Amino acid sequence: MPIHEINHPLIKHKIGLMRRNDISTKHFRELAQEIATLLTYEATKDLPLEPCIINGWDGSQVSVEKIAGKKITIVPILRAGIGMLEGVLDLIPSAKVSVIGLARNEETLKPDTYLQKLAYEIDQRNALIIDPMLATGGSMIATIDMLKAAGCKGICALVLVAAPEGIAALEKVHPDVVVYTASIDSHLNNKGYIIPGLGDAGDKIFGTHQKDIKFL
Numbered sequence: 001m002p003i004h005e006i007n008h009p010l011i012k013h014k015i016g017l018m019r020r021n022d023i024s025t026k027h028f029r030e031l032a033q034e035i036a037t038l039l040t041y042e043a044t045k046d047l048p049l050e051p052c053i054i055n056g057w058d059g060s061q062v063s064v065e066k067i068a069g070k071k072i073t074i075v076p077i078l079r080a081g082i083g084m085l086e087g088v089l090d091l092i093p094s095a096k097v098s099v100i101g102l103a104r105n106e107e108t109l110k111p112d113t114y115l116q117k118l119a120y121e122i123d124q125r126n127a128l129i130i131d132p133m134l135a136t137g138g139s140m141i142a143t144i145d146m147l148k149a150a151g152c153k154g155i156c157a158l159v160l161v162a163a164p165e166g167i168a169a170l171e172k173v174h175p176d177v178v179v180y181t182a183s184i185d186s187h188l189n190n191k192g193y194i195i196p197g198l199g200d201a202g203d204k205i206f207g208t209h210q211k212d213i214k215f216l
């Protein structure tokens, strides 16, 4: 499975800021969207182009290029994936959005599905899944299972932080999926949280109750 850890200085700087324990909700949100934009730029660098002729500013015909091929659907995994959505839409503003609602059961670490709203003609689109965290990989695998069951083929995922355990689990089940991340971190702790990680990304983006910090 192709996994790309993007070592651009802006990404490294921004992910470092996100790891601070005194970060505000506002700053965490802003950085998540900014890194999402930068990862999108990387993930779209090989999109196919096709020539087309337009009328230029002086009335003459000009040959330009436009993006060809399948259309893209962006797939935020609720909730935390919403924290990257605007950043991706900044570069792909006309993409349709397919929403998958998952919540990881904190005891079993297995995801429970509570929503699936896919864009029309999903089988004719490439999917760009967004979620800040790839931890055990369970949520990402469940999302890809749903997209493939709906006929979606070209699937790519953008995650802010990935754990080696999640990458290995994903690789086993969906080796065709391409992953872009700002950081491959060290490991998961015994509660399934990424170390050093970002903490609970959903809670940080939405400003909801954060779990007991000692338990992380």
Ligand SMILES: O=P(O)(O)OC[C@H]1O[C@H](OP(=O)(O)OP(=O)(O)O)[C@H](O)[C@@H]1O
Pocket (backbone or CB within 6 Å): 077, 078, 079, 080, 081, 102, 103, 104, 105, 109, 111, 131, 132, 133, 134, 135, 136, 137, 138, 139, 140, 166, 192, 201, 202, 203
């Ligand atoms: O790789 P996994 O072990 O499945 O863990 C990663 C998932 O956990 C977090 O979401 P969570 O379930 O906490 O829901 P939330 O976005 O509503 O906070 C995160 O945003 C991923 O979706």
Ligand SMILES: O=c1cc[nH]c(=O)[nH]1
Pocket (backbone or CB within 6 Å): 133, 135, 192, 193, 194, 195, 197, 198, 199, 200, 201, 202
């Ligand atoms: O470290 C982690 C693992 C799962 N979900 C999060 O939000 N953070």
Ligand SMILES: [Mg+2]
Pocket (backbone or CB within 6 Å): 077, 078, 079, 080, 102, 103, 104, 139
């Ligand atoms: Mg989730």
